[in-house]
Amino acid sequence: MNRKAIRRSPVLTRGPVLEREEYIEQAHLFELLFEQGGGAFPIQELLQQLRDEVLATTRLVMAIDYLLTEIKHSGLLGPAMHQLSHYFTPFQTYLIDQSESDTGRFLMSTAFQVLHSEAKYRLQDCSPVGLFLYQFEVLCRSRLTYDRGLTAISGDPLYDNQWSQWILGLRAQIGLVDFADLLFLSSEYYRDQLLASKQSTEGKGPFLLDAKTGRIAFANRRKDPTFLFGALQRHMGYPAVPRPKPVDDSKEVLSRMSRRIERLESRIQLMEEERRATLDITKFYEKQ
Structure with missing residues (x-):
């Protein structure tokens, strides 16, 4: 008897649709993380600041407490969001996981920007x-x-x-x-x-x-x-949807050009000294 392998769809824990004030505070959370997350302020300090700013009657306060506990231990947000599947959607958790991956190119700032726009869209006629x-x-x-x-x-x-x-x-x-x-x-x-x-x-x-x-x-x-x-x-x-910004390699190109110009100047100087018969090759000897 031939047995055919049946591909089963993974079962995801689907949380409830949140109330409007939850999405308002989520939009503020992801907006602040997007604007200042890549700067001089670490995410841990930003979350602590947001803990005092968000509306106390929302469940986001408890979610931030759990995120702070997890980020102090592992330095990652993804594992905590997996445990908060009743609050964060699987797509939100997936984007954070991809931004924290060592092998991916998806930036965390882009993930925060996407999640901020999505939370604002849910406040409209989504x-x-x-x-x-x-x-x-x-x-x-x-x-x-x-x-x-x-x-x-x-x-x-x-x-x-x-x-x-x-x-x-x-x-x-x-x-x-x-x-x-x-x-x-x-x-x-x-x-x-x-x-x-x-x-x-x-x-x-x-x-x-x-x-x-x-x-x-x-x-x-x-x-x-x-x-x-x-x-x-x-x-x-x-x-x-935010588009990935191309990598600005202009500084690297300028540094390579400057190093090449320095080598050309050294070669021209050697050629001029050789033409004038003033080249001293002893300066290239290895010093004992």
């Missing part, structure tokens, strides 16, 4: 469509792994079971099917086309995306994905 597009664009622009990233996204409390299963199903399709096609085939715009042509919708869908998203995806098929993300961000109203 829809599952806009939140998913924002989180997925973060994975693309930051070059994070789709498998672990989509798994973390699927555990967000804003998504219901149908949304979570659809996001988990994307892990096997990303890279094989154009992302614009995946959005179009899961939109109400595609469903309306099937119904208009009197075709059956059985076995297709789920049609989770609205018709406007489907039209934008259909118009950007076989194009550069940056055009798709740009159009979606303009029309859906979710925050702009």
